[in-house]
Every structure is written in structure tokens, then in C-alpha cells.
Amino acid sequence: MKRITIKDIAKTLGYSIGTVSKALADSHEISEVTKVEIQKFADENGYQYNQYAKLLRTGKTNIIGMIVPKIGNSFFSQILEGIEEKMSKTVYNLIIMQSYDDPVRELNLLETLFKKGADAIIIAPTGNCISLDYLRKLKKDGIPVVLIDRINYAISTHKIGIDNFRAVYQGISHLISMGCMDILFISSMAKGVVEERRRGYLQCLNDSGIQINYENLLSIDVEKNGENSREELIKYFAQRIQENTLPDAIFTASDQLTYQVLEVLHALNIEVPKIIALLGFANFTFSNLFSPPLSCIVQPSKEMGSKAFALIEEILDKPDRQESSSFEDIKLPVKMEIRRSTN
Amino acid sequence: MKRITIKDIAKTLGYSIGTVSKALADSHEISEVTKVEIQKFADENGYQYNQYAKLLRTGKTNIIGMIVPKIGNSFFSQILEGIEEKMSKTVYNLIIMQSYDDPVRELNLLETLFKKGADAIIIAPTGNCISLDYLRKLKKDGIPVVLIDRINYAISTHKIGIDNFRAVYQGISHLISMGCMDILFISSMAKGVVEERRRGYLQCLNDSGIQINYENLLSIDVEKNGENSREELIKYFAQRIQENTLPDAIFTASDQLTYQVLEVLHALNIEVPKIIALLGFANFTFSNLFSPPLSCIVQPSKEMGSKAFALIEEILDKPDRQESSSFEDIKLPVKMEIRRSTN
DNA sequence: ATTTAATATGCAATCGATTGTGTAAAGAAC
DNA sequence: GTTCTTTACACAATCGATTGCATATTAAAT
Numbered sequence: 044m045k046r047i048t049i050k051d052i053a054k055t056l057g058y059s060i061g062t063v064s065k066a067l068a069d070s071h072e073i074s075e076v077t078k079v080e081i082q083k084f085a086d087e088n089g090y091q092y093n094q095y096a097k098l099l100r101t102g103k104t105n106i107i108g109m110i111v112p113k114i115g116n117s118f119f120s121q122i123l124e125g126i127e128e129k130m131s132k133t134v135y136n137l138i139i140m141q142s143y144d145d146p147v148r149e150l151n152l153l154e155t156l157f158k159k160g161a162d163a164i165i166i167a168p169t170g171n172c173i174s175l176d177y178l179r180k181l182k183k184d185g186i187p188v189v190l191i192d193r194i195n196y197a198i199s200t201h202k203i204g205i206d207n208f209r210a211v212y213q214g215i216s217h218l219i220s221m222g223c224m225d226i227l228f229i230s231s232m233a234k235g236v237v238e239e240r241r242r243g244y245l246q247c248l249n250d251s252g253i254q255i256n257y258e259n260l261l262s263i264d265v266e267k268n269g270e271n272s273r274e275e276l277i278k279y280f281a282q283r284i285q286e287n288t289l290p291d292a293i294f295t296a297s298d299q300l301t302y303q304v305l306e307v308l309h310a311l312n313i314e315v316p317k318i319i320a321l322l323g324f325a326n327f328t329f330s331n332l333f334s335p336p337l338s339c340i341v342q343p344s345k346e347m348g349s350k351a352f353a354l355i356e357e358i359l360d361k362p363d364r365q366e367s368s369s370f371e372d373i374k375l376p377v378k379m380e381i382r383r384s385t386n
Numbered sequence: 387m388k389r390i391t392i393k394d395i396a397k398t399l400g401y402s403i404g405t406v407s408k409a410l411a412d413s414h415e416i417s418e419v420t421k422v423e424i425q426k427f428a429d430e431n432g433y434q435y436n437q438y439a440k441l442l443r444t445g446k447t448n449i450i451g452m453i454v455p456k457i458g459n460s461f462f463s464q465i466l467e468g469i470e471e472k473m474s475k476t477v478y479n480l481i482i483m484q485s486y487d488d489p490v491r492e493l494n495l496l497e498t499l500f501k502k503g504a505d506a507i508i509i510a511p512t513g514n515c516i517s518l519d520y521l522r523k524l525k526k527d528g529i530p531v532v533l534i535d536r537i538n539y540a541i542s543t544h545k546i547g548i549d550n551f552r553a554v555y556q557g558i559s560h561l562i563s564m565g566c567m568d569i570l571f572i573s574s575m576a577k578g579v580v581e582e583r584r585r586g587y588l589q590c591l592n593d594s595g596i597q598i599n600y601e602n603l604l605s606i607d608v609e610k611n612g613e614n615s616r617e618e619l620i621k622y623f624a625q626r627i628q629e630n631t632l633p634d635a636i637f638t639a640s641d642q643l644t645y646q647v648l649e650v651l652h653a654l655n656i657e658v659p660k661i662i663a664l665l666g667f668a669n670f671t672f673s674n675l676f677s678p679p680l681s682c683i684v685q686p687s688k689e690m691g692s693k694a695f696a697l698i699e700e701i702l703d704k705p706d707r708q709e710s711s712s713f714e715d716i717k718l719p720v721k722m723e724i725r726r727s728t729n
Numbered sequence: 730a731t732t733t734a735a736t737a738t739g740c741a742a743t744c745g746a747t748t749g750t751g752t753a754a755a756g757a758a759c
Numbered sequence: 760g761t762t763c764t765t766t767a768c769a770c771a772a773t774c775g776a777t778t779g780c781a782t783a784t785t786a787a788a789t
Contacts, residue, residue: 137481404770
């Protein structure tokens, strides 16, 4: 059951290889009758062009490279799900890589993607300067780059994310409306998105006339495997218990942090929401099963994925594209799910 | 910054294209001096062979196709994570596809993978006969197939999974040791793995001298989006409440079922573990955050992924491979995490 | 009837590698 | 010194497509 090639068709039907190729490409150079004959024959015999031969000639690999921090993270796996759903029927192929939030590794992966000839790149970047530089270079080489989730305005390219300022603003508003006054904001190291989220936090406090306590801005380094950050959190809360300065609410600015903080609060027997209310970003499907059921800000992850692919498909399918100067900056709406952890 | 080709090297160094190719392949036909010269030059100028030109000649695509029910499912995304971790530095590329547990779609995807020229396939199969037939055909065509998670003995090929019988047996033992006598076993439609898990359940009851009640074997069709199965579960438990025949424990034979059953029990105000103890397969990292903290059987998902890739790499890298008649059947150990839901 | 233009097809180079065959030059054997 | 091997390289076909150019046939224009 070998695959049939253009050559086979040519031989059987008595045309030249070039004619068959053009007929299948629906070229105007070929007569209607011949085109129909050839196309019909190709169809009936299950002809499938060899994409590798084609790309060798055309230079298009149809490969879309994707770099995320960690696939196992529900949020990113849902994005992936959205991409795959749209992509599986197209000619495009996805190569997925994990940066583990390590800038060096990220740069490495980008180089690998370049070597593999990726036609486009989707990335949730660490925000590291060198990687951003490399992304700019790729753009100049004509490779479209789409930033997903971690949008970064230091680079002008397509972006798909949420309105982080607004999402956090709404979240903090909610906490305030539940009577919280001393809200701890926990995020990873500040760059790009985190910065925006932090602004949402500060602005909301301001607008609500709450005195800002800069001690309430906590940065946790989650770059590694999670063990360090857990210890750091434990130490931090132990200290605040000792000082008797526990906040009355916590807002966590990423999925991993949300889970980890909840776990640490459990470990330290700090009751949620009785002692501390908890609200944060979280994309796990069953947040309602948590103890307590978790209030969270859910991002439209799957949609982000499908939008990212749709955008790339549109760009790549355009006949003679050139580095455009206009870039999409799509912001999708988030969903705030209120449950017991903030009640 | 164009990529340098074998032709460029040949021209610059004054050798023929063929010589350069052979030198880079470390052929014995080329003198040591020349080889060193060419290899050094290639290294210094960052030569990277064009894998598409190569595969056009050799027929190897270096593409590994993977089909899982759903990427967003933690279990499968962790498998993916394990694969990517090993693969990112190799020449291989992964194409991921989702079957949504739909046999028709699965067959379709397999055909697509074949068209794309996948060199090997990793799959968590639905178990459908037609797909299995197709897998057999692929095997005959020389494409190695590795079954992951959903191992199925109806097809003789490589398999990576767990000892399902034993895992469930241990789980049920635990429930019995906690004093449960009336254990409901919930699974998806029985085939392959599910059958084995069910055997573990039955055998354990038998060995413990507990009378088997076949009413306690519940099959839920989880093929669709999850809405149907939730309704089905709600109806089922409502009925058993009415009949006053609630079991004292439940064993759920898949991740999704575990979460969904827990959710349904919450919705119906059936206290866990007070009224019903719950134990099941679950691979979410934060099962301890659930209400109540969830006892579960954790599969070594990441390891399954890395093992699967290692196996495939070994097979594909073997010089002249032919359809071997000996197949790996790897069973990795599971971890049982006991928490409050069974206490 | 001759020239011109349009149409339909064949031809051949090309993409970047691999690989079998051919062939000088050097060394070994007699 | 002639013949036979080796050794080290060049040459060219090939994988399966795409595409510009050449060309034969027919139709249109004069």
C-alpha cells in the first residue's frame, strides 16, 4: 500500500509531471478538461501530496512551534487543546516545547525551532531580554510571532491574552466588597503581565480609598520545581503569624501560586476563608471541589489557543505576506467564579 | 542570516557535494584529514542539515505521532510533559492529536498521521476494532506502535502502562481495611484496561470473602463532553438514595470519573467519607486540596511518557530494523496516596 | 494565405540532501 | 616495470514536488 505520487499519475494518464502538478494546483495554464481528468484520477486513487517534497521546493515547513513554561500545567494544556482542535485537520503541525520558565532554555528552544524551520511561533515568553531580541530577529526573518498569555509590550507583535489590569481590579473589588481591607498580593517576579496585574491591585485599592501597604506585595520565585517556593511561602506566613500581621485576604496572580498558597494555608492550619479569604487565577476544571471551593479567575484558555492558531493560519495563508506593521492585540474576557474561599 | 547548506561547504572548501555529505556522515570512504576539515568547518559555521531534504531521500520523517483522548486532561498532559522533556533535544518531532475517545475520529487521525508520514505512533487507544486493525496495518508497514495507558492485549505491540489489576486490588483492599463492605465500582464502558480493573475489584472482594453484588458495577459513558455523564450519575445516586441502598464506598476507575463523582456527591450533599468513602484514579497534583483531601491512585504519568519516547527512540535508531516479534510490555508501579476521603 | 496571439502542454532546473558507480593516484605484489 | 588493489574523491541519479521557459497546436487578425 504505497503512496501514489504525481509521477504515477503522470505515467498512468500520459501527461508530464509538470502538467499534473499544475493541474492539481488548479493552474490557468491547464485546460479545464485535463484538469478535471487529472483531479478526478488523483481523488479516486487517494493521492496525497508529499509535504516534504513540497516544502523543500517552497521553503514552507508548515510547522508551528510553541513554547510554554510547562505542558502539565492545566492552563497551558488547555491552550494546547484549543490549538490542536483547530489544527488537526489542517496541513499544519505543532511542535511543543517547555521552557520551564528558564530564559536560557527558552533561547535554546527558540534556536531549535529556527533550525527546524518553524513557519510561525506561539510563545508564552519568560520576558527575558535576550529571548525577546531573538524573537525580534525571527520576526525580521519573516516568521510571525504570537505572544500568548504572557503578553509583553516590549516587543511589537501579535498578542493574545486577557485584560490583566481589569481582571485583577475586578478580583480585588470583589474581595473588598466581601469586607477585606488587608489584601496580600502574591505574584511571581514582576515583569510584563505581573506588572499589569499589580497595577490592577494598586489602582483598585486606591479607588476604594484603602491605604496601600507595600508590605502586601509579595514576589515569589516559582522558576524551579516548586519546592523552593513552598518553603518560602511557609516561612513567610509563619513569620506573619508570629508578628500577628496576617492579612485578611490573598490574591494570587497565577495558577500555580493559587494552588500552592492554598496548600500552604492548609498546612499551617490557617482557615480559608475564616481567617484569610483566597482569590486567584486558576484554570483547573474542578475548582469547586477544593476545600474550600475555590473562588477564582478563569481565563478562556482553550479559546486563547484556538484564536492563536486562527490568527497564524490567517497570516500564513495570505499569498505574499511581508512583515506587517499592524499587529493584533486580542484581549479575551475572563470569568470570575465566586465560591466559598472568598466568603 | 540564511542557513548554510552542504553545497555552500562544498563550494567554499573545494570539495564535491557528495564528499561533504559523506564526510559529515563520517563515512569510511573519506580520508581522516578531509573529514576533520569538513566537520570543523561545518561546526564553526553552524551547519545544520535540512531534515526535510534528508527525509525526502531517506524516507524518514522523524515525526512521532501521538493520539490521546484529551490533552487538557492532567494525566495525559503529564505524559506529554514526560515525552517533550526527553524529545526536545533530539531530531524527533511530536505531533499531538486528540481523539476525544471517539473511534471514528481516532481512525481519521491515524490516517492523517499515516499521510503525514509518521515514523512511529504512541497512542492511548479507544480500543475500537477498526482502529486496532489500522494499527496492525501500520505495524506491518514498519511503523512501530506503542500503546500507552490503555493497553490492549488484542494487539501485539509495545505497551506501557501499569498493573491495573493489582492497582485496583490494592485500592479495594484499602477500602475494605477501612471497614467498607459495599463498594461501588464505577468505570467507563468495559474494554481492555477497564476489564482488568474490574477483575481486580472482583478478585479482591472474593479474596476478602465479601459477597459480590453485581449491582455495584456501574458503567458510565464518558465519551462526550461530560454533561451527560454528570446527569447520569446524579440520576443514579438519587435513585439509590431513594431506595436507601447507598454504598459505603466508591472506587472510580478513571481520573475524570473520580472528579465527577466527587462533584456529584457534593451536589447531592452526600458526605465524603462520612456516608461514602471515595478512592479512585487521579493524577492532579493538588489532590490534597480537595474537599475532603482525596485518596487516590496516582499513575507515574510523566515517566510513562519518557519511557514511551525512550522506547521509540531505541527502535527507530536501530540501523536495519524489521518488524520485530518481541514487544516490550512495561508496567510501572503506581502510588497510592491515602487521605481523608477514605477515612 | 500569412502573421500574430493565445492556449495547452512538455521540458528541465531546482530545493538539499544521500548513495551507488566511476576513476584517478598511490601503494602493494609479482 | 607491469599489474592489481586500495584509497579518496568526483559524478550523477534520485527522492517528490514546483515553476519558468520552450514549443506545438489552434484560433484570430490582417
